[in-house]
Amino acid sequence: MTELSDLSSVALPKAPRLSKSKFLSGLQCHKRLYLEVHHPALATKPDAATQAMFDMGTEVGELARARFPDGVLVTAGYRQTEAALAQTAELVQDLTVPAIFEAAFMHNGVLIRADILERVMTAEEQPCGWRLIEVKSSTKVKDVHLEDLAVQSEVIIGAGLTLISVCLMHINTGYLYRNGEIDLTELFAIQDRSEAVALRRAAVPERLAAMTHILLQTLPPAIEPDRHCHIPYDCPFWEHCTKDKPERWIHYLPGSKQVVDQLTQQGVTTIDEIPAGTKLSPVQRRVKENVEWMSEKLGPVLQSVQYPVHHLDFETIMLAVPRFSETRPYQALPVQWSNHIEQASGELRHEEFLHKDVSDPRKVLAEALLESLGDRGSICVYSPYERSIVEQLAAALPSLKSALSRIVSRLWDLFPIVRDHYYHPAFGGSYSIKSVLPAIVPSLAYDDLAIKEGGHAASQYYRMVFVETDWVERATIEEALLRYCARDTLAMVELRRALKEKSKMKGATG
Ligand code: SF4
Missing domain, CATH: 3.90.320 (Lambda Exonuclease; Chain A)
Structure with a gap:
């Protein structure tokens, strides 16, 4: 170079x-x-x-x-x-x-x-x-x-x-x-x-x-790098x-970039130099303080789940040119899910689904999902996205509408719980599961996977189903997709467990 x-x-x-x-x-x-x-x-x-x-x-x-x-x-x-x-x-x-x-x-x-x-x-x-x-x-x-x-x-x-x-x-x-x-x-x-x-x-x-x-x-x-x-x-x-910017460069402060612009104009170059009294959002404040933090309510909020706890994640594709009847360009279509089911005893079971051909995935995917989720227990997710996908499926599949609507009422979102009740310096201000997981459960990251993020999963799925003809290549992608989606739901299981442990320890010491 x-x-x-x-x-x-x-x-x-x-x-x-x-x-x-x-x-x-x-x-x-x-x-x-x-x-x-x-x-x-x-x-x-x-x-x-x-x-x-x-x-x-x-x-x-x-x-x-x-x-x-x-x-x-x-x-x-x-x-x-x-x-x-x-x-x-x-x-x-x-x-x-x-x-x-x-x-x-x-x-x-x-x-x-x-x-x-x-x-x-x-x-x-x-x-x-x-x-x-x-x-x-x-x-x-x-x-x-x-x-x-x-x-x-x-x-x-x-x-x-x-x-x-x-x-x-x-x-x-x-x-x-x-x-x-x-x-x-x-x-x-x-x-x-x-x-x-x-x-x-x-x-x-x-x-x-x-x-x-x-x-x-x-x-x-x-020209200095910045928002442009x-x-x-x-x-x-x-x-x-x-490449030569400090680890706590002011540009890495998450949230409103106007604050970053103002601070830069004042000559502030790192997050640690932000003057006391600067108006920051709660997340920006956490990043500046740069210490582990836990709210008193973390323990009780985590206790609110009902067993068996399902941990659900979808992978979707968005096609510019629609292929399935009653769909629009760029509509998010679920093609895969993973569900880790945890019993009150701690026993864990994994179920998954991947639609592997060019047909409309929605009905078969929803039927398999309903069977896996049964009618008991909370369904842990990590973003409002899963809710929007289930609601979309309910609207598209009248015969499954009431069953899917019952699923919506069981969803339990871990994302706002982490956002509102816990912070770790290694988050770097990001509450995405890709940042949160290695900080709280260092033994379980995404580094060992062939597919590490959702955009890559979507593009590989497209290749597997619509482009690739070599069956060995298709099988390799299939395996990588299954491992990636399974990691997302196992991540939620381990996050819940680790956070429960942390809140217990705080209760014992605090
Ligand atoms: S990173 Fe920013 S400053 Fe560097 S070349 Fe690109 S736009 Fe210009």
Whole structure:
């Protein structure tokens, strides 16, 4: 890995060609742009869940093209710039082509590929210009999308085309899929954002000039990491830029970032330097105090469970393009659950379910769940998410509605109990089970698992069921999914036990 400190005597770099993604990186942070261009190896690789989101974006992009029948794809790849430009020029001239996908244009050293460029015809069937359409797998228009369209418009107009309108095509979460073909006019919403984009386009040349200037320097700009590193996206150089920050860096204070901004402006660099009397939230106060804390009520609250105590966790997937009747884009669909059942004697039993084929998982999953949960005992969960999933299942499955509604009344959420009654310095201000478990039960973390978090589980599930054909690979993913979900529920069992023990000891000593 190249260290930037080695570079002070290096010759001036050559200004490279920019792309729209580099332009957007530069808008977030000039240092990010510089590092992406000159030192890409310093970036942290995207994790599996982020990669899965990129893949889903590709799937959505391909489906969006089907809304423009007879459109033609520029087949030259992203590294074949000259071929892509030549193919695009030919298709632009060919009046029989109603739309071009992945059209390539270059202007003033900026190369862009446009998702969809649709030829606009007059009432007399004469071509009069183009409609630029950017496809996003998101559910609404964001500022960064308008910036994206602004740089594309600048390049396309600079290359000599007339743009009649500029639009964003995104997923419409209001679309309710019913069996049969996907209705693409319903799945996608197209919004004309020509005016908002024109305002931003005016600023593009100046911004590009500033970015080119930055890229010609021998060292990256001295920009300190802060909130801008996560807006609109998490910067892949975060680890690099923060590697020398102290363990209790002020930026790690959880909760309101306004407080962090104010403290930073006052010159506060670590959590320990926060002046007494600063208005902090209860969680921020705990992080500042940095000591183990337990409320008097922890013991009694933990006693409120009814045995047998079930410990339930779901894994879900959210498909941009719905596959099951009566579902909407990005609706959370449960595909797996784990249940650890603890008797009053301490005896523990484990039951689990994983839906392994492409059919609708909901009914079979709910039936197996009802059987496992029976009709006695509390159902321990660690977030309101499980409640929302059970309620959703009840709404979707009329024949199981009353049984599922009874489940809801037995749910017992451990999350607010930990949040309101216990703190450990190792939480670092986070009450997520991934932070809480290793702090309270160090022998039981997630490090030994192939799947360590929910986003990765969802992407691996998608791969196992919808993509992977190799049965060995499928079996490997299946095993990893089962182990991950089981760990989440075992975590709750051990957390309850450890907290009970702690509250007993406090009772004995206090
Ligand atoms: S981590 Fe922050 S400061 Fe560093 S390059 Fe990324 S956005 Fe810029």
